[in-house]
Ligand SMILES: Nc1nc2c(c(=O)[nH]1)N[C@H]1C(S)=C(S)[C@@H](COP(=O)(O)OP(=O)(O)OC[C@H]3O[C@@H](n4cnc5c(=O)[nH]c(N)nc54)[C@H](O)[C@@H]3O)O[C@H]1N2
């Protein structure tokens with residue numbers, strides 16, 4: 068039977084196979100169009116975590132400072148009693164919930180409802196805040212809606228020109244390569260990245276801009292399009308508002324000025340701009356490299372302004388999109404586990420949405436209408452305003468900004484409950500750990516990077532011991548006096564409630580049924596009724612504002628990264644390696660992935676290395692204003708000379724996020740993961 072990969076938002080189709088009595092093997096599903104049988108090495112090895120010896124099979128409860136095995140009754144009682152106590156002693160808003168883009172729509176929906184009604188708190192958010200929130204904020208203010216890719220993924224292959232800023236898809240979504248290779252066979256491409264990734268090396272133009280300088284670069288591209296009369300004036304007049312202010316800023320941001328800020332040669336900017344602006348079908352994409360900055364929303368807006376001026380959004384075969392990250396990063400927030408949202412991707416301030424949800428939840432409107440703290444604030448306030456925390460599907464002491472501070476604070480909580488199938492670094496601090504099923508052992512829907520809803524059905528036998536997240540939420544809600552909060556342990560019953568809760572909303576799932584998904588229908592939301600075929604492409608006729616027009620946003624063309632000085636002269640940017648996934652809880656337990664990449668490394672330019680006497684393989688100390696981490700050096704002329712790159716998939720003394728910037732984007736609350744000011748020193752020579 069078909070299943071889907073447990074990791075990223077590409078949601079590759081796969082099947083689980085096994086010889087009688089043997090372990091499961093994941094194989095690509097050639098009949099599923101998105102990946103047509105391709106998988107990356109994470110997908111291929113994903114079945115190994117199902118039978119891993121470190122799999123949690125029993126609940127754990129902390130007694131006398133030690134996590135010990137307990138029965139489900141004991142653990143659920145202790146988990147609920149702790150939240151009830153914190154609520155009694157400190158008020159319900161001293162409890163927070165922290166969810167995940169790994170959760171199915173049914174779980175994400177239930178978690179948001181559980182937080183509001185059973186925990187009684189407004190403070191819940193999910194790790195997607197650290198992922199795509201800047202691009203979402205930028206798309207929402209420009210188009211009135213955001214759906215990752217607002218067009219089907221297949222358009223990528225047909226585009227005459229693709230501009231990708233801040234993405235490394237050959238490592239982060241390798242099967243996407245078949246679309247990108249098909250595009251390169253007939254078209255041109257522009258890649259903006261401080262590193263010459265494999266994808267950048269194959270591009271027509273690689274704009275090797277300094278970290279954080281994207282807004283200036285995007286404006287300079289627009290400057291050229293204006294100067295050479297390549298703007299789609301008809302589209303701008305008929306379908307947008309606000310261009311005049313953006314045009315004024317762009318006219319000042321000429322390629323020479325941008326060259327000084329970005330380090331990209333003015334002539335290269337001109338050539339790339341001409342190609343993009345002259346193309347019939349052109350797609351502008353951003354990913355985390357643009358978005359995970361103090362000004363990530365503005366930087367994404369600068370690229371959207373460029374796309375709008377060229378008339379791309381809404382044009383057949385063209386558009387702007389962001390490559391989202393986690394398996395259900397999109398659905399996770401659409402179904403309302405985010406502190407400023409209600410199911411259906413509705414705003415928490417929207418009276419219509421409040422009335423709709425209160426009716427479906429059968430509760431007073433005041434219980435659904437409060438806006439809570441963001442993920443960043445929740446982590447910052449652990450041990451002070453937040454005394455009790457429920458974590459489900461995230462490992463924030465590895466993946467959160469300034470992780471060492473989070474570690475210190477999390478240890479002072481009155482009550483921490485973690486649901487996971489492994490004892491993650493965060494779970495080690497818990498008072499109660501509840502062991503959960505894994506993706507293949509239960510059913511549920513996921514929404515992929517193009518807004519397409521997929522049914523991932525149970526295909527593997529579950530071990531004795533763990534329970535599904537939905538069942539856990541229902542048991543906890545019952546113990547907190549709200550037995551009806553989680554409709555059922557059965558995902559389809561929860562999905563039926565989601566259909567009602569999203570009817571008429573922006574992300575309308577009401578026309579989607581398990582039966583339609585099972586029959587293989589390709590359903591991109593919104594799907595307003597059961598006879599509706601779904602919406603592969605948004606914006607053909609109008610944008611999601613009352614006047615139907617898209618908005619230009621006059622953002623500043625400036626770089627906003629942590630300040631450099633003599634003590635911290637270089638920039639550390641962070642990201643992924645192909646072999647590991649996020650905080651590494653899963654992939655660091657897969658033998659062939661850990662054999663391929665056992666430890667994090669820091670990539671640095673030979674000229675920088677030479678100044679510090681660093682050779683390939685030497686141990687290098689990287690120090691930011693928040694701490695130090697020692698990593699082995701890999702010398703590479705693929706990176707800018709004053710920039711370092713390392714990945715954050717490891718914990719303990721290798722926790723890269725001990726270094727990261729804590730300042731956040733004021734609009735999205737995204738931390739500046741992609742630019743910390745650092746210094747380096749050689750620690751030792753490896754032999
Ligand atoms: N192997 C693997 N794949 C994954 C994941 C994983 O952990 N491992 N995670 C998944 C998730 S949740 C996500 S969000 C996606 C992320 O997918 P991507 O966005 O593709 O991944 P990153 O490595 O974070 O960053 C991409 C690129 O941004 C560049 N960059 C850094 N700073 C800047 C800058 O200031 N400007 C520009 N233009 N570029 C910059 C980096 O050099 C890097 O090559 O990947 C998904 N896929």
Ligand SMILES: Nc1nc2c(c(=O)[nH]1)N[C@H]1C(S)=C(S)[C@@H](COP(=O)(O)OP(=O)(O)OC[C@H]3O[C@@H](n4cnc5c(=O)[nH]c(N)nc54)[C@H](O)[C@@H]3O)O[C@H]1N2
Pocket residue numbers: 167168169170171194195197198199355359392393459460461462463465466467486487488489491503506536641642643648649650651652653715723724727740741
């Ligand atoms: N420096 C730096 N830091 C970053 C980033 C960066 O680029 N640079 N990227 C950020 C991004 S884009 C992201 S998305 C975050 C993500 O970072 P995290 O939120 O830490 O994500 P994961 O590592 O996937 O954590 C998921 C945890 O939940 C468990 N899990 C998986 N599926 C389920 C499930 O269905 N139920 C339950 N109960 N548990 C489950 C896994 O075992 C794992 O322990 O990291 C962010 N941190």
Ligand code: SF4
Pocket residue numbers: 072073074075076077078079102105106107108109110111239240241242243
């Ligand atoms: S690209 Fe993403 S969805 Fe596809 S196999 Fe790899 S991790 Fe899984």
Ligand SMILES: [Mo]
Pocket residue numbers: 197198199391392393
């Ligand atoms: Mo992400």
